[in-house]
Amino acid sequence: MRKGLVTSIALAAVAVGALLVxxxxxxxxxxxxxxxxxxxGLVALGLVLVYxxxxxxxxxxxxxxxxxxxxxxxxxxxxxxYGLAMIAGLVAALASGLATERxxxxxxxxxxxxxxLVATAGxxxxxxxxxxxxxxxxxxxxxxxxxxxxxVSVFGFRVSDQRLLVIGTLALLAVLVALFFSRTNLGLxxxxxxxxxxxxxxxxxxxxxxxxxxxxxxxVLGGLGGILTAPLANGFGPGFVTLSTLIPAFTxxVLGGxxxxxxxxxxxxxxxxxxxxxxxxPVFTDHFPGSRSVVIFVLLVAVLTLRPEGLLAPxxxxxxxxx
Amino acid sequence: MTTTLTGRDSVVVAPPADRAVGRPSAAxxxxxxxxxxxxxxxxFLFPLTRSGVDVNIYTEAVIYAIIGLSLNVLLxxxxxxxxxxxxFVGVGAFTSAYMVTVHEQNFVAAVGIAVAVGAAQAxxxxxxxxxxxxxxxxxxxxxxxxxxxxxxxxxxSLTGGGSGQPAPKxxxxxxxxxxxxxxxxxxxxxxxxDWRLTSTKTGRALLALRSNPRVAExxxxxxxxxxxxxxxxxxxxxxxAGALLAHNTTRVVSSQFQFQLALLFVIMTVxxxxxxxxxxxxxxxxxxxxxxxxxxxxxxxxxxxxxxLPNLSPDIAPLVxxxxxxxxxxxxxxGGMAEFLDPFQRWLxxxxxxxxxxxxxxxxxxxxxxxx
Numbered sequence: 065m066r067k068g069l070v071t072s073i074a075l076a077a078v079a080v081g082a083l084l085v086x087x088x089x090x091x092x093x094x095x096x097x098x099x100x101x102x103x104x105g106l107v108a109l110g111l112v113l114v115y116x117x118x119x120x121x122x123x124x125x126x127x128x129x130x131x132x133x134x135x136x137x138x139x140x141x142x143x144x145x146y147g148l149a150m151i152a153g154l155v156a157a158l159a160s161g162l163a164t165e166r167x168x169x170x171x172x173x174x175x176x177x178x179x180x181l182v183a184t185a186g187x188x189x190x191x192x193x194x195x196x197x198x199x200x201x202x203x204x205x206x207x208x209x210x211x212x213x214x215x216v217s218v219f220g221f222r223v224s225d226q227r228l229l230v231i232g233t234l235a236l237l238a239v240l241v242a243l244f245f246s247r248t249n250l251g252l253x254x255x256x257x258x259x260x261x262x263x264x265x266x267x268x269x270x271x272x273x274x275x276x277x278x279x280x281x282x283x284v285l286g287g288l289g290g291i292l293t294a295p296l297a298n299g300f301g302p303g304f305v306t307l308s309t310l311i312p313a314f315t316x317x318v319l320g321g322x323x324x325x326x327x328x329x330x331x332x333x334x335x336x337x338x339x340x341x342x343x344x345x346p347v348f349t350d351h352f353p354g355s356r357s358v359v360i361f362v363l364l365v366a367v368l369t370l371r372p373e374g375l376l377a378p379x380x381x382x383x384x385x386x387x
Numbered sequence: 388m389t390t391t392l393t394g395r396d397s398v399v400v401a402p403p404a405d406r407a408v409g410r411p412s413a414a415x416x417x418x419x420x421x422x423x424x425x426x427x428x429x430x431f432l433f434p435l436t437r438s439g440v441d442v443n444i445y446t447e448a449v450i451y452a453i454i455g456l457s458l459n460v461l462l463x464x465x466x467x468x469x470x471x472x473x474x475f476v477g478v479g480a481f482t483s484a485y486m487v488t489v490h491e492q493n494f495v496a497a498v499g500i501a502v503a504v505g506a507a508q509a510x511x512x513x514x515x516x517x518x519x520x521x522x523x524x525x526x527x528x529x530x531x532x533x534x535x536x537x538x539x540x541x542x543x544s545l546t547g548g549g550s551g552q553p554a555p556k557x558x559x560x561x562x563x564x565x566x567x568x569x570x571x572x573x574x575x576x577x578x579x580x581d582w583r584l585t586s587t588k589t590g591r592a593l594l595a596l597r598s599n600p601r602v603a604e605x606x607x608x609x610x611x612x613x614x615x616x617x618x619x620x621x622x623x624x625x626x627x628a629g630a631l632l633a634h635n636t637t638r639v640v641s642s643q644f645q646f647q648l649a650l651l652f653v654i655m656t657v658x659x660x661x662x663x664x665x666x667x668x669x670x671x672x673x674x675x676x677x678x679x680x681x682x683x684x685x686x687x688x689x690x691x692x693x694x695x696l697p698n699l700s701p702d703i704a705p706l707v708x709x710x711x712x713x714x715x716x717x718x719x720x721x722g723g724m725a726e727f728l729d730p731f732q733r734w735l736x737x738x739x740x741x742x743x744x745x746x747x748x749x750x751x752x753x754x755x756x757x758x759x
Contacts, residue, residue, distance in 0.1 A: 193706035
């Protein structure tokens with residue numbers, strides 16, 4: 065743990081220092097990366113939550129976010145106040161999470177992991193299909209929760225309140241979820257169940273109820289990620305969160321070791337900054353026109369090859385490491 | 388029986404179907420003969436009555452069957468999943484087109500190189516994703532597909548940029564019809580290889596791995612090596628299909644290989660029926676031909692008339708119905724279309740419909756290995 069942590073922090077400090085020293089472009093990409101990375105981290109938190117409890121890569125996580133954004137947009141455009149519309153978005157995400165659990169995850173409880181993985185991809189695909197069907201494949205715009213953008217500036221770059229909200233929410237949630245897993249009975253139950261389902265069941269932990277709570281929580285996290293980041297993007301359409309965020313978010317989660325919540329947070333920031341650096345320097349953009357996806361692929365391959373247990377993981381495990 | 392494993396803790400093995408031959412009457416044989424002849428005619432003769440784009444579409448269905456079999460090796464045999472299969476197919480397509488057009492290789496050499504490149508990329512991605520146990524191939528292939536779409540397939544010196552890379556048909560199979568039969572021959576080859584794969588020690592090892600990796604490993608089957616083999620075989624099949632696809636349309640364009648295609652591949656393979664060659668081939672061909680059949684059988688109006696599905700236009704219908712079918716198959720009929728094709732197939736071959744006898748050997752966790 066210590067060695068990996070120290071190395072990671074040292075590397076991060078060197079990278080941040082280099083960007084700060086390099087000049088305005090470096091500083092700007094740092095700020096942009098931090099904000100984008102927080103969005104990835106938010107989605108990654110939900111991915112880690114589901115993976116921790118059931119060992120499944122949840123490909124539907126992004127769509128929980130998109131559904132929330134559509135609900136927010138729909139409610140807001142018929143005149144519901146923004147705060148209530150946000151709640152409507154979260155409720156829609158929650159409902160889709162519960163429906164996924166009830167109609168897809170629960171029937172496949174005893175199926176191989178790969179079947180469940182395909183099923184979550186199917187849920188995502190179905191959600192996108194329904195969004196295209198009911199909402200047409202066009203771009204929409206949604207107003208931010210906090211409209212001011214001239215209050216705070218970092219290194220001479222304005223950071224809008226909405227962006228600060230995203231970063232703050234991610235940090236707060238990462239801490240809350242970590243506390244949830246280490247302090248509450250429910251959180252410990254989820255860990256126990258992922259460790260050994262039979263023993264957990266014998267101790268009186270209801271696997272079915274835990275599964276329901278986990279998916280509900282993951283869906284709300286995904287929904288929150290969607291409604292906070294959608295106003296920052298240049299419009300949203302069907303499959304918005306899945307297409308824009310799912311691959312970076314998975315990379316972030318893998319960087320963190322797939323089971324670590326702080327790892328997902330840190331991984332998100334790393335992916336965000338790496339991405340913004342490669343898309344803002346001509347060295348990269350001239351030679352790699354699609355550099356965004358190249359850098360994410362390279363990060364994913366690099367972490368799996370060099371440090372498959374993740375940046376913050378205590379030791380090499382098959383993904384069952386504790387917090 | 389297909390296993391020689393012994394001992395208390397063992398794996399579940401499904402032996403080959405009981406080939407207890409019944410005795411159909413003369414009329415029974417005539418009916419089977421007629422149905423068999425009709426199927427033969429549909430596959431081998433019917434395309435001759437059509438021309439141009441229609442034949443290209445049938446050829447594509449044959450190629451999709453190869454793609455389905457390729458994905459079946461991963462999903463059905465190895466219990467792994469690729470969400471970047473469109474990129475594997477695309478790499479095969481561009482490699483073959485590049486070899487023929489830029490390096491003026493002949494068709495056979497180009498396809499051979501494409502298959503080798505496809506196997507190599509799958510091997511490398513597989514090695515990376517097997518660093519951690521789990522389904523990481525899903526993530527690695529997903530990111531790989533995204534990178535291929537945004538960067539790799541846009542390198543104009545390799546792929547010809549936006550206008551694409553020309554990929555002429557081989558001179559001996561230059562007509563659409565001849566090329567169709569060539570692709571059928573390749574499908575037969577892939578089916579044969581797939582059959583060999585499942586009926587040898589490798590196949591039994593893969594089957595055992597899927598059932599219980601821990602037990603299989605304790606019997607000496609290396610999980611990593613056999614899973615890697617499945618990646619390589621799958622990558623090679625996918626690349627072969629890509630190469631055939633390239634020469635079918637005589638031009639490869641990068642926009643052909645978008646992410647949605649990978650999901651269509653997954654849907655067609657799963658709905659067709661994992662681990663059933665007939666199911667996968669029929670399922671893949673069906674989904675490949677879906678929009679064509681939709682147009683020609685006037686199903687669009689039928690769907691439009693459904694009261695509970697307002698404005699579900701033929702363009703959008705597959706986007707909603709495809710995933711629904713996938714989820715329905717996974718949760719209710721994991722055998723897919725093969726569940727329904729299997730009895731038919733046995734009837735056609737003159738076998739009495741008799742329930743498959745599965746030998747379930749008691750499977751206990753090896754002691755002391757809980758929660759490892």
